[in-house]
Amino acid sequence: MRFGKRAAPFLGLAALLGVLVAPVTVTAQSTAGGTSGLSPDPQVIASGFESMDALRADAVANAGGDKYSAWIVESSRFVGVPAGGFMPDRGGPDAQGKVTMVDLPVNVGILKGKDGKITLYDSGWMQQDYIYRWAGSCCATPLRDQMVAMGLNPDDVTRIVVGHGHWDHAGQLDQFQNAVLYIQREELRAIDWALNYPDPKISAWNTMSLGPPNPNGTYNNTCARTPACGYPPKTIMQIAGKITSGMAQVVDGRTEIASGLIIHPAFRGHTYGAQLLQANTPAGQLVFGSDTYSSWEGIRDWNVANIQQTDTVQQFLAYEKCYLLTGTPTNQVPHNCIAAHEPLSYSSDYPITKNWWNLADSSGKKLNCSRAAEITLANSDTSHMPGSPDQVKCAMVPSTLPAASAEPTNPGVPGQRLP
Numbered sequence: 001m002r003f004g005k006r007a008a009p010f011l012g013l014a015a016l017l018g019v020l021v022a023p024v025t026v027t028a029q030s031t032a033g034g035t036s037g038l039s040p041d042p043q044v045i046a047s048g049f050e051s052m053d054a055l056r057a058d059a060v061a062n063a064g065g066d067k068y069s070a071w072i073v074e075s076s077r078f079v080g081v082p083a084g085g086f087m088p089d090r091g092g093p094d095a096q097g098k099v100t101m102v103d104l105p106v107n108v109g110i111l112k113g114k115d116g117k118i119t120l121y122d123s124g125w126m127q128q129d130y131i132y133r134w135a136g137s138c139c140a141t142p143l144r145d146q147m148v149a150m151g152l153n154p155d156d157v158t159r160i161v162v163g164h165g166h167w168d169h170a171g172q173l174d175q176f177q178n179a180v181l182y183i184q185r186e187e188l189r190a191i192d193w194a195l196n197y198p199d200p201k202i203s204a205w206n207t208m209s210l211g212p213p214n215p216n217g218t219y220n221n222t223c224a225r226t227p228a229c230g231y232p233p234k235t236i237m238q239i240a241g242k243i244t245s246g247m248a249q250v251v252d253g254r255t256e257i258a259s260g261l262i263i264h265p266a267f268r269g270h271t272y273g274a275q276l277l278q279a280n281t282p283a284g285q286l287v288f289g290s291d292t293y294s295s296w297e298g299i300r301d302w303n304v305a306n307i308q309q310t311d312t313v314q315q316f317l318a319y320e321k322c323y324l325l326t327g328t329p330t331n332q333v334p335h336n337c338i339a340a341h342e343p344l345s346y347s348s349d350y351p352i353t354k355n356w357w358n359l360a361d362s363s364g365k366k367l368n369c370s371r372a373a374e375i376t377l378a379n380s381d382t383s384h385m386p387g388s389p390d391q392v393k394c395a396m397v398p399s400t401l402p403a404a405s406a407e408p409t410n411p412g413v414p415g416q417r418l419p
Contacts, residue, residue, distance in 0.1 A: 163290020187273025
């Protein structure tokens with residue numbers, strides 16, 4: 001499949017016209033900028049700006065909306081990541097002079113409304129070549145299987161809000177045929193740019209390079225932290241598939257998608273079109289942040305994390321949004337900010353995830369050591385957490401790894417760029 005020539009027109013049409021999807025009511029948070037399209041914040045377009053007063057108003061107004069039960073589930077796990085590569089401020093050696101290593105979960109948010117319908121925040125990933133060979137990861141499990149193990153029906157998923165379009169957060173979209181995808185117009189514009197930029201040092205995608213493996217069995221990643229890293233063919237084609245089939249809503253800034261659910265822009269908090277999701281729950285307002293909120297400790301301690309297309313000013317402003325939306329003074333701990341890759345996830349050290357367990361299939365066998373956490377219950381929902389939860393952390397890698405091959409027509413691999 002000559003993907004490189006086909007993807008850009010799909011996404012360019014969606015990004016520029018927005019006519020492939022039904023219109024969405026978008027509420028502007030500021031009238032600043034006028035015809036220039038600029039906001040009062042540095043380097044952000046007007047649709048990405050939200051005033052502090054408007055955010056405080058959303059904190060109050062959304063509390064009167066529908067309430068949602070909330071869980072997170074671990075789609076997979078990056079194992080043995082140098083702490084400084086994740087959070088530069090924490091890159092120093094440990095007491096023994098060794099590099100500090102951390103495990104990073106890939107968390108997906110699950111919100112169940114009073115009608116029984118489910119909204120996902122992010123959709124994880126299942127590209128096993130990346131997971132087990134490039135990323136040195138473990139514990140990948142199909143999201144549908146995880147939901148069944150949690151006592152949730154994956155066919156009840158009607159919305160998927162992706163924090164951004166990267167491979168580990170916008171995968172498995174094709175597994176939820178009835179769900180409408182919500183994605184920012186700015187994210188599509190960024191993807192369109194990434195697919196077309198001529199220099200592979202800038203436009204590279206996340207795909208294993210061709211050639212022999214490293215001594216430890218992993219493969220080199222072709223883009224590392226180049227600006228467009230993270231948009232491989234399989235993920236992009238699934239996003240494009242949702243758009244072209246009419247199962248997507250392309251939003252532009254702040255958008256209330258249902259009673260009790262509000263999308264907030266976080267442009268350049270991780271990618272150009274990153275977005276947050278505010279959810280009304282019995283535990284108060286939760287704010288899901290994907291990679292803009294890669295680390296809860298980063299939000300708490302005001303440290304940048306997982307820098308990529310990141311403007312660090314905008315990441316801090318996105319952190320501030322969580323404080324404002326949850327009514328938390330910035331000198332207190334923001335418990336209700338839900339992070340995608342927090343190393344402390346599934347422990348009492350990240351208190352909102354303390355009610356966690358290892359998932360098991362119908363026979364009682366551990367489901368690839370993937371974990372889930374119950375955050376709060378609404379609408380007379382009963383707990384999905386086992387009475388005696390298995391809380392012994394483990395890791396699982398297949399005894400036979402999937403075949404490794406780079407995806408074709410990938411401009412990030414030398415020699416594969418199409419004319």
